[in-house]
Amino acid sequence: MKIPARHNSGVTILEPKGKITIGVGDVALREAVHEAVDAGAQNILINLQEVTTIDSSGIGELVAAYTTVTKGGGNLKLLNLPPKVQDILQITQLFTVFDVFDSEDEAIASFD
Amino acid sequence: MGYSTREPRVHLEIGSRLENVELVQIAVEASLQQLAIEEEVSNQIGTAVREAVANAIKHGNRSDANKQVSVDFEILGNEIVIEVKDEGVGFDPKQVPSPLEPENLLKPNGRGILLIRRFMDRVEYDFQSERGTALIMRKHVELPLRNSDRQEEEEE
Numbered sequence: 001m002k003i004p005a006r007h008n009s010g011v012t013i014l015e016p017k018g019k020i021t022i023g024v025g026d027v028a029l030r031e032a033v034h035e036a037v038d039a040g041a042q043n044i045l046i047n048l049q050e051v052t053t054i055d056s057s058g059i060g061e062l063v064a065a066y067t068t069v070t071k072g073g074g075n076l077k078l079l080n081l082p083p084k085v086q087d088i089l090q091i092t093q094l095f096t097v098f099d100v101f102d103s104e105d106e107a108i109a110s111f112d
Numbered sequence: 113m114g115y116s117t118r119e120p121r122v123h124l125e126i127g128s129r130l131e132n133v134e135l136v137q138i139a140v141e142a143s144l145q146q147l148a149i150e151e152e153v154s155n156q157i158g159t160a161v162r163e164a165v166a167n168a169i170k171h172g173n174r175s176d177a178n179k180q181v182s183v184d185f186e187i188l189g190n191e192i193v194i195e196v197k198d199e200g201v202g203f204d205p206k207q208v209p210s211p212l213e214p215e216n217l218l219k220p221n222g223r224g225i226l227l228i229r230r231f232m233d234r235v236e237y238d239f240q241s242e243r244g245t246a247l248i249m250r251k252h253v254e255l256p257l258r259n260s261d262r263q264e265e266e267e268e
Contacts, residue, residue: 022166055163088159
């Protein structure tokens with residue numbers, strides 16, 4: 001599964017769909033983030049709207065992606081969290097780490 | 113009154129391959145759906161089982177495909193009881209670092225047990241079991257009365 005990427009005002013937007021779980025989608029997310037960083041992306045927004053399931057491995061990949069991007073001097077933010085993903089980010093207290101947006105325009109503007 | 117011990121019991125044995133995690137979650141959630149358990153609760157239980165099975169495969173059986181993970185699912189009263197067993201040597205749950213400590217917040221792993229504890233009511237480990245480690249998880253659920261239960265209640 002390849003995660004589609006698009007660009008808006010200098011921000012790379014990754015749009016995973018379905019599951020980000022152990023063995024299903026977690027590696028695809030890692031590869032998509034690394035590909036974007038290798039291509040020079042500094043600002044990455046992950047749109048989770050179409051994600052149906054996430055587990056601790058998927059959350060781990062989001063954290064690893066955040067670390068990779070911020071270590072390289074960039075920013076990684078999240079957009080459109082489904083309730084199930086929101087719950088898990090709350091339980092794991094990762095809301096304190098990630099900037100989360102409900103609107104793509106606001107998310108894009110926040111990178112300025 | 114809810115379902116009793118004569119209600120569905122499920123026993124699954126899987127090889128230690130990560131693709132089987134998906135199968136177990138599907139089987140457990142399908143059983144919960146049959147019991148008309150609300151979707152949010154079903155998702156929570158499914159996620160807890162997924163995390164438990166993934167841990168059993170990765171940490172318990174160290175991904176040795178020759179080792180099995182078994183999952184037993186049953187209803188006791190108004191409680192869902194799920195036991196996940198591996199063939200590993202066990203571990204000390206108190207030694208597992210909290211993923212909520214500031215120094216662990218950005219670690220890419222170590223959140224599975226936290227999710228299991230949050231989504232289930234009670235979690236116990238049995239390191240004395242005859243083969244490996246057993247994780248026993250329980251959650252109270254509201255089960256709709258079946259017609260036969262209603263009849264029994266009316267007769268009483």
